[in-house]
Amino acid sequence: MTGVAKRINNVSGPERRRNLIRKLARRTGYRCFYCARPFTADEQATFDHYIPYRLWRTGRHDALVLACQPCNERKADALPWPLVWLLLAQHHQAPALAA
Numbered sequence: 001m002t003g004v005a006k007r008i009n010n011v012s013g014p015e016r017r018r019n020l021i022r023k024l025a026r027r028t029g030y031r032c033f034y035c036a037r038p039f040t041a042d043e044q045a046t047f048d049h050y051i052p053y054r055l056w057r058t059g060r061h062d063a064l065v066l067a068c069q070p071c072n073e074r075k076a077d078a079l080p081w082p083l084v085w086l087l088l089a090q091h092h093q094a095p096a097l098a099a
Helices: 003-009 014-028 069-075 081-093
Strands: 046-049 064-067
Touching: 014 064, 046 069, 064 069
Parallel strands: none
Antiparallel strands: 046 064
16 A cells, blocks of 8 residues: 555544545445445445546545555556546547647
């Protein structure tokens, strides 16, 4: 687990961690954002920066999703494929710049 993941997943205090889990779960459900496996306990949920922290250095909660440990480790610092496809589609639709 990276230093950033450790900092995020060790939100200061168990009450703050539970509150953040509840807030994120209201958006996507109480399940892993990537594999949709439901969490049976708060300890199973980890926080993941959907857009890697190294690319978008923000502590905003809208940049976080709940993920199971295996998915969080597998994704690591990569951009998620749905975002890659969206960026590529927008790039190909952008008008060419005049020289």
